[in-house]
Amino acid sequence: MAKSISRRDFIKGMAGFGAASAVTALAGMPAAHAESETELVERVTTELPIPEVEAPAKTEYECDVLVIGGGFAGLNAAAAAADQGQRVVMLDKGRPGYSGLSPWPSSHRWADKEMGDDYDALRKCIQHGSEYLGNMDLYEVWLEESKGTYERLRDWGILDQYETAAQSGFYNDSGDPADCSGDYQGYHEKFIQHDRRTKFAAVLKEKGIEYADYTMVTNVIVENNKVCGAVGFHVPSGAIITCHAKAVVMAMGGGCYKPTGFPTGGVTFDGEYIAYNLGLPIAGKEFDDFHMTLSWAPGNAFLNNNWTYLDPLWLCGGDITPETAISYATTKGKVMVLDRVTKSMTGLAVSDGTGVEDMTKQDVTRRGGSTSENPAEVRFGKCNDTMYKGDIYGAAVGFGAHLTNGVFCGLDDLEGRTSIDGLWVSGDGMMACGPTGAAYPTGVGFTSNFVSTMGNRAGKAAAEYAATAELTKISDERIAEETEKILAPLSVEKGFDPNWARDQLMNIMSPYWVYIAKSEATLQAALTQVEYLRDKVVPKLQAASFHDVRLCLEMQHKVLNAELSLRASLARQETRGLHFRTDFPYRDDENFLCFITLQKNADGGMDIEKVPVKDEWKGDLSEDYKSRYTYYFPRELETLGLPAEEETGGWGGKK
Amino acid sequence: MSVARYDLNKCIGCKSCVTVCPMDVFRFDEAAKKSVIAYPENCQSCGQCFVNCLGRSLTIVNDMYGYAQTSYRAATTVAMNRTAQKVIDR
Numbered sequence: 001m002a003k004s005i006s007r008r009d010f011i012k013g014m015a016g017f018g019a020a021s022a023v024t025a026l027a028g029m030p031a032a033h034a035e036s037e038t039e040l041v042e043r044v045t046t047e048l049p050i051p052e053v054e055a056p057a058k059t060e061y062e063c064d065v066l067v068i069g070g071g072f073a074g075l076n077a078a079a080a081a082a083d084q085g086q087r088v089v090m091l092d093k094g095r096p097g098y099s100g101l102s103p104w105p106s107s108h109r110w111a112d113k114e115m116g117d118d119y120d121a122l123r124k125c126i127q128h129g130s131e132y133l134g135n136m137d138l139y140e141v142w143l144e145e146s147k148g149t150y151e152r153l154r155d156w157g158i159l160d161q162y163e164t165a166a167q168s169g170f171y172n173d174s175g176d177p178a179d180c181s182g183d184y185q186g187y188h189e190k191f192i193q194h195d196r197r198t199k200f201a202a203v204l205k206e207k208g209i210e211y212a213d214y215t216m217v218t219n220v221i222v223e224n225n226k227v228c229g230a231v232g233f234h235v236p237s238g239a240i241i242t243c244h245a246k247a248v249v250m251a252m253g254g255g256c257y258k259p260t261g262f263p264t265g266g267v268t269f270d271g272e273y274i275a276y277n278l279g280l281p282i283a284g285k286e287f288d289d290f291h292m293t294l295s296w297a298p299g300n301a302f303l304n305n306n307w308t309y310l311d312p313l314w315l316c317g318g319d320i321t322p323e324t325a326i327s328y329a330t331t332k333g334k335v336m337v338l339d340r341v342t343k344s345m346t347g348l349a350v351s352d353g354t355g356v357e358d359m360t361k362q363d364v365t366r367r368g369g370s371t372s373e374n375p376a377e378v379r380f381g382k383c384n385d386t387m388y389k390g391d392i393y394g395a396a397v398g399f400g401a402h403l404t405n406g407v408f409c410g411l412d413d414l415e416g417r418t419s420i421d422g423l424w425v426s427g428d429g430m431m432a433c434g435p436t437g438a439a440y441p442t443g444v445g446f447t448s449n450f451v452s453t454m455g456n457r458a459g460k461a462a463a464e465y466a467a468t469a470e471l472t473k474i475s476d477e478r479i480a481e482e483t484e485k486i487l488a489p490l491s492v493e494k495g496f497d498p499n500w501a502r503d504q505l506m507n508i509m510s511p512y513w514v515y516i517a518k519s520e521a522t523l524q525a526a527l528t529q530v531e532y533l534r535d536k537v538v539p540k541l542q543a544a545s546f547h548d549v550r551l552c553l554e555m556q557h558k559v560l561n562a563e564l565s566l567r568a569s570l571a572r573q574e575t576r577g578l579h580f581r582t583d584f585p586y587r588d589d590e591n592f593l594c595f596i597t598l599q600k601n602a603d604g605g606m607d608i609e610k611v612p613v614k615d616e617w618k619g620d621l622s623e624d625y626k627s628r629y630t631y632y633f634p635r636e637l638e639t640l641g642l643p644a645e646e647e648t649g650g651w652g653g654k655k
Numbered sequence: 656m657s658v659a660r661y662d663l664n665k666c667i668g669c670k671s672c673v674t675v676c677p678m679d680v681f682r683f684d685e686a687a688k689k690s691v692i693a694y695p696e697n698c699q700s701c702g703q704c705f706v707n708c709l710g711r712s713l714t715i716v717n718d719m720y721g722y723a724q725t726s727y728r729a730a731t732t733v734a735m736n737r738t739a740q741k742v743i744d745r
Contacts, residue, residue, distance in 0.1 A: 044663035050693045051684045094677025103677070103701045188706035197675070197703065214679065235679050258699070265699035266677045310706065499696060547679050547694050 050545075055239035056212065062473075063089040063210075064466040065459070066230060066245035068217045068271070070096030072105075072448055073427025073455035074251035075200050076152070080459030081249075082207040086466050089243055090204060090211035091232060093252075093266060093550075097200030100253040100267050101428060107314035108159055109445030110146035115318055119143055121325040127619055129329030129441020131577045131629070132593055133404075136617045139435035141414055141457070142450055149453045156203050160194040164311045188310055196313065215241050216550055219482050220248055220274050220423065221474045227422035228472045231482040238546035240483050246469040247422040247462040250275065251455060254405055254429020256396035257506045257558050264396055268554035269561040271430050275407045276560060280418055281597040283432035283611075284404035285561075285568035287578040289440070290340070290397045290515050316445045329441040330630040333577070337439055338631055341580055344512035345634070397510040398561060401578045402447050403434030408597050411614055415457040422465055426458040427451040433595060438577025489552035495542030498551035502558070505533060509562055517634075518569050519583045527566040534559050563606070568596045571608050575633050585635045589628075593618050656700040656715055658692060665712035666690055672704035672713060680704070 065081040067074045070092035082088045092099055111117050122143065126134050153159050165171035170187035188195065204211050217232035229244040252271030256264055276282050320328050400406070407425040409416055411433070416426045425431045428451050435450070436442060489495075508529045509515055513522045538559055541552035574588035575581050594610040601607045619628065625642060637644050658672075658680065668688035673681040680698050682691040690712075705713045 041664055043661070045660045046663070047660060047693075048663075048684045048687055048689055048691050050682050050691055051686075053682065094679075095675055098675050098701070098703055099677035103703065184702065185706050185708070185711060236682070263699050263701060265697065547697075550679060551697070 053236035055237040059239050059241050061089045061243040063087045063245050065247045065462045066243050067249045069251035071100045071102040073451040076452045076455030077249045077459030078209050080456045081463040082209050084463035086463040088209045091215045092213050093216045095213045097197035105448040107316050107445030108448050109317045110150040111143045121322040125320045125325040125329045130437025132619050133437030134435045135433050145453045146449050149449050157199045158196040161312045162191050162194045228474045233486050235550050244473045246466040246471050249424045249458045249462050251427040254400045256398040258396040269557040273557035281408040281599040283408035283595045283597045285565040286572045287401035287404050289399045289401045332441045333631045344516050402440050403436045406430045406432040408432045415461045424458040424462050426455045489541050489543035492542040495540035498541050498555045501537050501555050517582050523570050530562045564598050571596050585633050586640050657695050657698040659716040661714035665710040667710035669709040671707040675703045
C-alpha cells in the first residue's frame with residue numbers, strides 16, 4: 001500500500017490543487033480514520049436514487065400565536081408567547097437552530113453598566129455611525145433589555161463557553177498559512193453538549209411549543225385586516241400545511257441572491273414577499289451589506305468560517321468608550337463600507353492566502369479585542385485561532401444591511417407591530433427601521449442580541465393580543481387557492497430551471513456597478529433586466545419535485561426583492577453608509593434624512609415614499625460636514641468643494 | 656464548497672444529516688437505511704451534516720455544483736415526478 005496520507009496532510013495539500021483534481025486525489029486515498037483499520041474496504045461515493053417522502057402525520061394546526069421562522073428572533077418570540085400561557089406553534093423552513101441565519105453568528109454583545117459601559121458613548125457611536133438614520137428609540141430599548149437577553153440565552157445554553165478549537169488541540173495551530181486543517185468532527189463530538197444549535201429545539205420542547213420543520217410558509221392569511229394564520233407546505237413531501245392562529249409573528253429572516261456553496265442560502269426574502277403582497281410598506285432596501293469578494297477563495301465558507309461556528313459564541317462588548325465613540329464608528333465605516341467600495345472598484349483581491357496570522361490578529365484588534373490570549377479577558381476570548389479568514393464572510397449579494405431592511409412599522413413602533421391586526425414582524429431582514437440605520441456601527445455580536453430582544457418583545461405583544469382576540473379560521477377556499485399557487489410550478493410543461501434563473505439574477509445584481517458603486521444608468525439597466533425576469537421567467541419557473549417547488553417560490557421572492565432594492569436605490573439620490581451613488585457621491589441631509597418605503601398600491605404598482613426620521617435622531621445639523629461625516633467616498637469631498645483627505649482605504653490598508 | 660459522500664458504507668442510518676440540513680439537500684432511503692445526498696447544488700456549506708455525521712460517511716469538498724447534475728437527476732427524479740403527479744391529481 002502506498003504511504004498513508006493523513007486527512008490533515010491531504011487538506012494541506014489541497015490548498016494548492018484545483019478543486020477537481022483534489023476530489024480525484026481524495027477518491028484514491030485512505031482516510032485518516034481508516035488508518036487504524038486492518039482491512040480497507042473500497043469506498044462507495046455514489047448515491048442511491050432519491051426516494052419519496054411520506055407526508056407528516058399532522059398537517060393542520062391551530063393555536064393562539066403562530067411564529068414563522070426558528071432563528072434567534074423566532075425562538076425568543078415563541079418562548080415569550082409560551083411564557084404568557086398562550087398555545088404556540090412554530091413553523092420553520094429548515095430546522096430550529098440550523099435554519100436561516102441562525103447557523104452563522106460568531107458573537108454576542110450586550111450593554112452592561114456594571115462592566116463599565118458608558119451609555120452616552122454607545123449612543124454617540126451609533127448615531128454617528130448609522131449616519132443619522134438609526135432608530136434611537138429602539139437603541140434605548142436595547143440598552144435597557146440587552147443584558148436580560150444575554151442572560152436568557154446564557155441560561156438556555158446557547159452562549160456556553162468552552163475551549164476553542166485551538167485551545168482544545170483539535171485545530172492545528174501551527175501558524176503555517178498553508179495549513180488550515182483540523183479535526184472538525186472530533187471537536188464537535190467532544191463538546192457536543194455545548195452545541196448551541198441543539199438548544200433551540202430543546203427550549204421549544206421544554207416550553208411545550210409544538211413545531212413543524214421543513215415547512216415553507218408561502219402566505220399569511222388576512223381577512224378584513226385581521227390575521228387568520230398561514231399556509232405552506234412540507235417541502236420533502238409536498239403536503240400542504242395550514243395553521244389557524246389568532247396572532248402571527250413573522251420572523252422569517254432576510255435574504256440574498258446567493259451563488260451556490262455560499263452560506264445563508266436558506267433566507268430568500270420569503271417574509272418580505274408575503275408582507276409586500278399584504279400591502280405592508282417595505283423599507284431599507286437601498287442599504288445592502290454585500291460582502292463583495294474578489295478573493296482567492298470565494299465560497300469556501302466551511303474552511304473560512306466554520307471554526308467560528310463550532311467555537312463558542314464570542315462574548316463581546318466594552319470596546320466603545322467616550323474617547324473612542326466617534327473613531328470606532330469611523331473605523332467601522334471604513335472597514336465595512338469604504339473597503340468594499342475601494343476594493344471592488346480597483347479590482348483588488350485583498351487576500352491571496354498569505355499573511356493569515358496578521359489578518360487574524362487585525363481581525364481581533366480592529367474590533368477592540370485583545371490577542372494576548374489572557375483568559376482573564378473574557379469578553380475578547382475568541383478569534384485567537386489562526387485560520388483562513390479569506391475575504392468572504394458569507395459573501396452574498398442581496399443581503400440587506402443588518403436590522404435596516406424589512407417591514408416598516410412606523411417611527412414610534414417598539415415591538416414590530418404591523419398595521420394588520422394580530423400580525424407582528426421580528427428579526428433581521430423582517431423588521432425595518434432598526435438602530436443601525438445606513439451602516440452597522442455597533443461592533444460584532446449586536447445582531448444576535450438585538451433580534452433576540454425584539455423577538456421577545458414581539459412574542460409578548462402577540463400573546464397579549466391573542467389573550468383577548470377571537471380565532472378566525474382560514475377558509476377552505478383560501479386554502480385551495482394557496483394550494484394551487486404552491487403547486488403551480490409542477491404544471492409548467494416548458495420552462496426554466498430555478499437554479500438557472502437564480503444564476504441570471506445573481507449575474508444581474510452582483511456587478512459592483514449595480515450594487516456597490518451605483519448610478520442611475522446601471523440601476524436602470526439592471527431594473528430592465530429584473531423586470532424581464534419578473535415578467536418572462538418567473539411565471540415559467542418549472543419544478544420536477546417539491547424541492548424544486550421551494551426553489552421556484554424562492555426565486556419569485558428574490559426577483560421581487562431585486563426590484564424593491566433597485567427602485568429604492570434609484571430613489572435615494574445621495575450617498576449614505578451602505579448606499580453609494582457615483583452620480584451623487586455625497587450625503588444630502590436636506591433631502592435624505594428619511595426612510596424610503598415601497599408599498600404595493602391598489603393597481604398592483606409600487607408606491608415609493610420618503611418618511612423623514614425623527615428630529616432627535618438627526619444629530620447636530622449645525623455641525624460642519626467633516627465633523628458630521630468622518631470618512632469619505634471617492635469624489636465626495638471634491639464634489640462638495642471641500643479640502644481632500646489623504647485616502648485611507650479600509651481594513652485592507654491603503655489602495 | 657459542498658457536502659459530498661466520503662463513503663456510503665460508513666453511513667449508519669442515524670439520519671443526523673437529514674435532520675439538521677436546512678437546505679433540503681438530503682433524503683433518507685428507509686429500505687436501505689442510508690441517507691441520500693439528493694440536492695448538493697443547494698448546499699450552503701454550513702458543514703453541520705458533516706460534523707454531526709455519526710458514521711463519518713460525509714465530507715466537505717471544494718466543488719460547488721452550479722446546477723443539478725442533470726443526467727443523474729433525470730435518472731433519479733422519476734419517483735419524485737410520480738409523487739408530484741399524485742398531488743396534482745388529488
